Amino acid sequence: MDLRFLGGFKLTFEHLGRRRVTREYPDEKMPKQPRQHGRHVLNRYEDGMEKCIGCELCAGVCPADCIYVRGLDNPPDHPVSPGERYGYVYEINYLRCIHCDLCVEACPTEAITETKLFEFSFTNRFDAIYTRDELLVGDDGRPKKLPWEDWREGDDLHTSGWMRATSPSGAAAFEGVVQWSGELGYGVRAPEGGQSGRRDDAATGMLPLREVMEAHLLPDDIPFEHRGMRGKVFRARASMDKKRRKLVAARTRRAGLKAAR
Amino acid sequence: MNPLASFATDPLFFHGVHWVELLIVVIKVLVAFVVLLVSVMLMIWFERKVISDMQSRIGPNRAGPYGLFQTLADGIKLFFKEDLVPDQADRFVFKLAPYLALLPALLIFTVVPVGGDLSIAGHHFELQVADPPFGILFVLAMSSISVYGVMLAGWSSGSKYPLLGSVRASAQMISYEAALGLNVVAVVLTARALSTRAIVASQAHAFWDWNLIRLGFVPFFLFLISITAELNRPPFDLVEADSELVGGFNTEYSSIRFALFYLAEFMNTITMSAVVVTLFFGGPDGPIPRFIPTSDIWMPIVWFALKTLVFLFIYVWFRAALPRLRYDQLMDLGWKVLIPMSLGWLLVVAAVIVWGWWGLLVALAEVVLGAGLARAFGVGAARTETEEAF
Numbered sequence: 001m002d003l004r005f006l007g008g009f010k011l012t013f014e015h016l017g018r019r020r021v022t023r024e025y026p027d028e029k030m031p032k033q034p035r036q037h038g039r040h041v042l043n044r045y046e047d048g049m050e051k052c053i054g055c056e057l058c059a060g061v062c063p064a065d066c067i068y069v070r071g072l073d074n075p076p077d078h079p080v081s082p083g084e085r086y087g088y089v090y091e092i093n094y095l096r097c098i099h100c101d102l103c104v105e106a107c108p109t110e111a112i113t114e115t116k117l118f119e120f121s122f123t124n125r126f127d128a129i130y131t132r133d134e135l136l137v138g139d140d141g142r143p144k145k146l147p148w149e150d151w152r153e154g155d156d157l158h159t160s161g162w163m164r165a166t167s168p169s170g171a172a173a174f175e176g177v178v179q180w181s182g183e184l185g186y187g188v189r190a191p192e193g194g195q196s197g198r199r200d201d202a203a204t205g206m207l208p209l210r211e212v213m214e215a216h217l218l219p220d221d222i223p224f225e226h227r228g229m230r231g232k233v234f235r236a237r238a239s240m241d242k243k244r245r246k247l248v249a250a251r252t253r254r255a256g257l258k259a260a261r
Numbered sequence: 262m263n264p265l266a267s268f269a270t271d272p273l274f275f276h277g278v279h280w281v282e283l284l285i286v287v288i289k290v291l292v293a294f295v296v297l298l299v300s301v302m303l304m305i306w307f308e309r310k311v312i313s314d315m316q317s318r319i320g321p322n323r324a325g326p327y328g329l330f331q332t333l334a335d336g337i338k339l340f341f342k343e344d345l346v347p348d349q350a351d352r353f354v355f356k357l358a359p360y361l362a363l364l365p366a367l368l369i370f371t372v373v374p375v376g377g378d379l380s381i382a383g384h385h386f387e388l389q390v391a392d393p394p395f396g397i398l399f400v401l402a403m404s405s406i407s408v409y410g411v412m413l414a415g416w417s418s419g420s421k422y423p424l425l426g427s428v429r430a431s432a433q434m435i436s437y438e439a440a441l442g443l444n445v446v447a448v449v450l451t452a453r454a455l456s457t458r459a460i461v462a463s464q465a466h467a468f469w470d471w472n473l474i475r476l477g478f479v480p481f482f483l484f485l486i487s488i489t490a491e492l493n494r495p496p497f498d499l500v501e502a503d504s505e506l507v508g509g510f511n512t513e514y515s516s517i518r519f520a521l522f523y524l525a526e527f528m529n530t531i532t533m534s535a536v537v538v539t540l541f542f543g544g545p546d547g548p549i550p551r552f553i554p555t556s557d558i559w560m561p562i563v564w565f566a567l568k569t570l571v572f573l574f575i576y577v578w579f580r581a582a583l584p585r586l587r588y589d590q591l592m593d594l595g596w597k598v599l600i601p602m603s604l605g606w607l608l609v610v611a612a613v614i615v616w617g618w619w620g621l622l623v624a625l626a627e628v629v630l631g632a633g634l635a636r637a638f639g640v641g642a643a644r645t646e647t648e649e650a651f
Contacts (some may be wrong), residue, residue, distance in 0.1 A: 011582070015317050016311075020317055056408050
């Protein structure tokens with residue numbers, strides 16, 4: 001008689017004393033991934049013009065059929081978007097949306113992007129349909145925080161096309177090249193460091209996203225070279241590089257000044 | 262002595278039946294009912310907690326301290342759900358079935374002795390709702406009736422999955438009831454009584470007098486396995502088999518009727534654990550050599566509750582550790598292993614009781630006969646195979 005099934009009893013009994021894997025969600029929230037797919041925003045240019053040109057590509061590509069767009073010719077005296085047309089009606093039904101981000105990929109003007117917000121709920125089916133007014137960013141260039149939404153710290157900061165374009169999985173040849181338009185409240189954002197670590201923190205106004213988020217990532221998601229002792233060495237070396245570059249820049253500037261004198 | 266005494270061995274009735282006795286009986290029934298319902302509530306909570314611990318989860322922890330009131334919340338929710346009766350259903354039987362499942366579960370508990378004797382205001386009575394002289398037969402009868410609840414529920418639903426579930430249920434429960442009964446007979450032979458209290462009293466001198474040890478462990482394990490099958494608990498939960506039969510016999514049930522099935526299942530688990538404790542572990546008797554009436558009131562009840570709790574834990578452990586049996590494996594186990602083993606062990610027990618240690622010769626004869634039978638079957642099978650090959 002095969003008695004190996006007794007191993008099941010041993011295993012389940014051992015599990016009684018093990019650490020629990022459950023997170024008690026409303027009390028204890030997991031950090032979000034840097035590029036989490038959440039509710040959409042409609043972006044604007046620096047001058048406040050809407051980026052959406054009413055082309056309906058997003059609606060066409062949507063596999064869940066949740067986007068409804070109607071374009072309208074821009075009024076000549078006060079155009080809404082720099083293009084020929086603008087998104088006159090823009091509705092997303094969040095009871096259908098699967099947050100696949102295909103609309104974001106399809107958009108030719110980076111008008112529609114996604115925030116990291118996913119904690120919003122309704123008591124009415126009609127409330128699940130977000131209109132253009134609700135999706136459009138506010139005058140400060142940040143997504144509108146609607147009363148039934150539960151925004152967390154920093155969720156509304158990096159929500160534009162920049163987020164998509166600086167994705168570290170992009171082609172190496174385009175690393176550090178600005179391929180996105182400016183946006184209201186932020187201007188043209190500088191590129192993120194990317195895989196080779198070149199970065200301009202002064203211009204982006206932040207440390208590279210991945211390193212900022214690292215503190216919140218699950219241990220498995222932190223890149224190997226950033227873990228433990230190796231991570232410390234990596235960060236020390238990076239800061240030394242930065243100091244050396246600053247030093248070199250200052251020396252050349254001084255040398256230039258001397259030469260001019 | 263009162264003529265009633267021949268029907269009920271409870272000393273309460275020795276001096277005739279007056280309204281005081283009736284009142285005591287009613288109170289006993291009410292207390293047992295409430296205790297059983299509350300313990301079912303706690304059992305469901307316990308099962309969910311323990312099984313989630315065994316799977317490194319947390320389990321219910323929202324309703325009340327440690328999620329204790331989760332079952333209550335679920336019950337209230339179920340109560341207010343829409344009560345559906347399928348179009349194709351046999352309406353009367355469909356509505357009757359949940360009660361047929363619940364009632365035996367309640368009734369079995371009445372014959373389980375939960376403690377020693379108690380005296381209140383000159384009335385001496387047993388801590389047991391009823392103590393009929395045929396106690397253990399009553400348990401068997403009721404557990405058979407609960408098959409009807411499951412079977413009729415599936416049959417009357419007018420739907421294929423419940424029907425399949427109930428066909429499985431009737432086959433499974435009937436075949437395991439044979440093994441169950443044979444092991445009970447072994448207990449009855451040593452106790453020389455059918456009354457549950459007498460069975461407890463017969464093993465009440467010391468823990469080595471428990472039927473577990475006295476009968477040589479085997480009947481206990483066979484009984485435990487067949488009772489698990491009788492309860493339709495994992496790994497024998499083919500009746501419900503979520504992954505094969507949607508929900509099994511109760512697929513079409515909703516609202517309070519579904520809750521009744523759920524209640525019955527867990528109540529059966531508790532009562533059957535109590536029956537195992539009664540039959541094989543000396544019931545309310547502690548492990549220290551000690552007879553019930555000499556001990557105080559509370560300790561026997563505590564011992565009884567503790568022992569029952571161990572079995573409840575074991576049932577949850579079964580569920581966490583063992584995968585469900587396939588239908589043919591279930592039938593093989595029932596007919597080819599459990600029944601022959603129970604029968605053989607019963608013969609040995611009977612022989613030892615009658616002839617003393619000479620009775621062990623029966624065991625030897627069984628081994629020889631069994632080997633011969635196995636050989637015969639082997640030859641037969643080999644021959645059929647060769648014939649089929651041509």
